[in-house]
Amino acid sequence: MALTPGSIIRHDFHKLNRLPPYVFAEVIALMSAARRAGEDVIDLGMGNPDLPTPRHVVEKICEAAHNPRNHRYSASRGLPNLRAAITEWYQRGYQVALDPDQEAIATIGSKEGLAHFILMTIGPGDVVLCPDPAYPIHQYSVIIAGGQLRTVPLTPDCDFIANLETAMRLTWPKPKLLLLSFPANPTSQVVDLAFFERVIDFARENDLMVVHDFAYAEITYDGYRAPSILEVPAAREIAIEFGSLSKSHSMAGWRVGFAAGNRDMIHALGRIKSYLDYGMPAPIQIGAIVALRGPQDCVAEAVSVYRERRDALIEGLAAPGEGQWKIEKPLATMFVWAPIPEPLRARGSLEFSKRLLAEAKVAVSPGIGFGETGEGFVRFALVENRHRIRQAVRGIRRFLREAGA
Numbered sequence: 239m240a241l242t243p244g245s246i247i248r249h250d251f252h253k254l255n256r257l258p259p260y261v262f263a264e265v266i267a268l269m270s271a272a273r274r275a276g277e278d279v280i281d282l283g284m285g286n287p288d289l290p291t292p293r294h295v296v297e298k299i300c301e302a303a304h305n306p307r308n309h310r311y312s313a314s315r316g317l318p319n320l321r322a323a324i325t326e327w328y329q330r331g332y333q334v335a336l337d338p339d340q341e342a343i344a345t346i347g348s349k350e351g352l353a354h355f356i357l358m359t360i361g362p363g364d365v366v367l368c369p370d371p372a373y374p375i376h377q378y379s380v381i382i383a384g385g386q387l388r389t390v391p392l393t394p395d396c397d398f399i400a401n402l403e404t405a406m407r408l409t410w411p412k413p414k415l416l417l418l419s420f421p422a423n424p425t426s427q428v429v430d431l432a433f434f435e436r437v438i439d440f441a442r443e444n445d446l447m448v449v450h451d452f453a454y455a456e457i458t459y460d461g462y463r464a465p466s467i468l469e470v471p472a473a474r475e476i477a478i479e480f481g482s483l484s485k486s487h488s489m490a491g492w493r494v495g496f497a498a499g500n501r502d503m504i505h506a507l508g509r510i511k512s513y514l515d516y517g518m519p520a521p522i523q524i525g526a527i528v529a530l531r532g533p534q535d536c537v538a539e540a541v542s543v544y545r546e547r548r549d550a551l552i553e554g555l556a557a558p559g560e561g562q563w564k565i566e567k568p569l570a571t572m573f574v575w576a577p578i579p580e581p582l583r584a585r586g587s588l589e590f591s592k593r594l595l596a597e598a599k600v601a602v603s604p605g606i607g608f609g610e611t612g613e614g615f616v617r618f619a620l621v622e623n624r625h626r627i628r629q630a631v632r633g634i635r636r637f638l639r640e641a642g643a
Contacts, residue, residue: 316344426568561635
């Protein structure tokens with residue numbers, strides 16, 4: 239059939255059709271419209287760090303960018319010195335010794351690395367176990383790869399390992415991979431090393447690969463230390479762990495991530511990356527080396543800022559008086575996962591988020607966007623300064639008071 243000018247060919251994209259609508263888009267569109275109309279909206283929705291990259295790291299990147307040798311294609315697996323710096327980070331922080339040539343790889347942010355690893359190792363018919371709620375790419379990467387997703391409820395009061403055992407008994411075909419992330423986004427839940435020991439025992443018994451997203455490794459508070467899954471000796475038989483400098487070193491826009499662990503899994507990731515990319519630009523890799531090997535005061539400073547913002551939000555909302563909203567303080571991440579006040583919960587987290595935007599001028603992420611188990615919650619991202627967070631608290635309390643919550 240001949241096409242007339244301006245006519246459109248309709249294509250059926252199988253993988254696109256499997257992806258659900260992007261729940262956050264509705265809130266983002268409303269926020270954008272409000273700002274275009276001149277309204278002052280405080281954005282605590284997207285987890286986009288506002289802290290600057292440490293000066294010494296930026297200066298090194300700029301210096302390296304002036305060297306013509308760094309203008310050529312880089313190495314998709316990461317410069318040798320960067321892979322060495324990654325393994326030094328593990329040795330220094332977790333007493334885990336890794337081979338930089340076979341057990342570590344640089345990625346273009348942890349999100350890219352994780353998604354490409356799933357794409358390489360999961361195909362049609364393969365089943366992946368993943369917590370719910372979860373950071374969206376954890377679940378959607380399985381769908382994009384053509385695999386089958388089996389979600390496992392992750393709530394503050396549940397025994398997650400028991401839920402995994404139930405899911406394993408009830409799932410056919412047998413799952414191939416377990417995907418985890420602690421400290422967790424969006425819920426900020428934390429675990430101890432004993433939890434990872436149980437996970438590794440469970441995975442070995444059931445012949446599962448384990449993928450652990452460790453993006454919030456160093457954003458921890460009140461004496462809590464987040465363990466690496468690689469601290470469990472047997473983990474290197476079956477696990478790969480993804481890390482990031484986005485939050486710890488405020489390098490989100492530079493896209494600096496890495497993976498470490500089982501050498502066969504690292505090899506698989508390296509193989510697909512060799513077809514798809516040439517790695518981070520060399521100047522950014524050089525900056526990442528300086529970030530990992532240089533002074534770490536910047537990490538402690540970032541943690542202090544996020545802690546102060548956490549306290550300003552939670553203590554402000556919990557202060558006595560009308561519009562009070564009591565939320566438990568998280569021990570990690572740059573997020574606050576908050577149960578919606580009971581009187582306003584029935585209409586769902588998306589409608590609550592839209593009302594909070596319209597009436598309190600505060601944007602948050604609806605819990606349903608992170609999975610069905612996230613319904614009844616919203617996520618605050620601590621990406622505004624304390625002054626703006628206090629302003630948000632006033633708007634939220636006024637909204638709650640007027641809504642009779």
